[in-house]
Amino acid sequence: MQNALIVLLSFVGMEMFTAVFHRVVMHHLLWVIHRTHHVRESDGPFEWNDVFVLFFTTSAIGLIIAGLPDGVTVWIGSGIALYGMTYFVVHDMVIHRRFLRMPRPTSGYLHAVYRAHMAHHKHTTNHTGEAYGLLWVPPKYWLSSQKRRSQGA
Numbered sequence: 001m002q003n004a005l006i007v008l009l010s011f012v013g014m015e016m017f018t019a020v021f022h023r024v025v026m027h028h029l030l031w032v033i034h035r036t037h038h039v040r041e042s043d044g045p046f047e048w049n050d051v052f053v054l055f056f057t058t059s060a061i062g063l064i065i066a067g068l069p070d071g072v073t074v075w076i077g078s079g080i081a082l083y084g085m086t087y088f089v090v091h092d093m094v095i096h097r098r099f100l101r102m103p104r105p106t107s108g109y110l111h112a113v114y115r116a117h118m119a120h121h122k123h124t125t126n127h128t129g130e131a132y133g134l135l136w137v138p139p140k141y142w143l144s145s146q147k148r149r150s151q152g153a
Contacts, residue, residue: 003075010079011086018087019133026052031126038124045098056084091117091134109137116141 026034026049037049063077092098094110095117105111116131116138123129131138 006072006075007079007082010076011083014080014083015133015135018083019136023129023132027126027129027132035126038121053084053088056080060084087134112137112141 033048033051036047040047060077060080063073063080065077067073067075067077089102090110090113093100093102094105095114097104105114113134117134119141120129120131131141
């Protein structure tokens with residue numbers, strides 16, 4: 001039970017960490033890399049922004065290996081890896097429809113996530129922005145998603 005709690009806390013912690021990392025590092029310090037995600041310059045399946053995946057994947061695997069067979073970092077790394085897999089499915093497959101083109105969400109939680117992320121992508125410079133997290137949706141996107149659903153759109 002304790003290990004499951006560590007995985008859960010690591011997962012939730014990653015959403016908070018990535019929101020800050022996204023805003024501070026990706027939209028300022030390493031904007032030259034992250035810009036390739038906001039302003040598509042090629043039709044290929046990959047973009048320079050994908051190097052961030054390598055950083056987080058390497059971190060998760062390193063923590064898991066360092067903690068084998070049953071150290072606390074195994075469970076921290078597992079939470080990070082689970083977050084990464086969730087992020088990949090929601091962000092790359094559902095929202096941006098990369099690799100496997102999932103249907104666009106039209107209602108509920110995923111629709112609110114989609115609307116928040118699209119609002120984030122309206123900004124093509126590193127000086128402005130909103131909704132830097134992915135899975136935690138600011139209330140205004142929930143409300144706009146619910147309002148749209150009640151109007152039959």
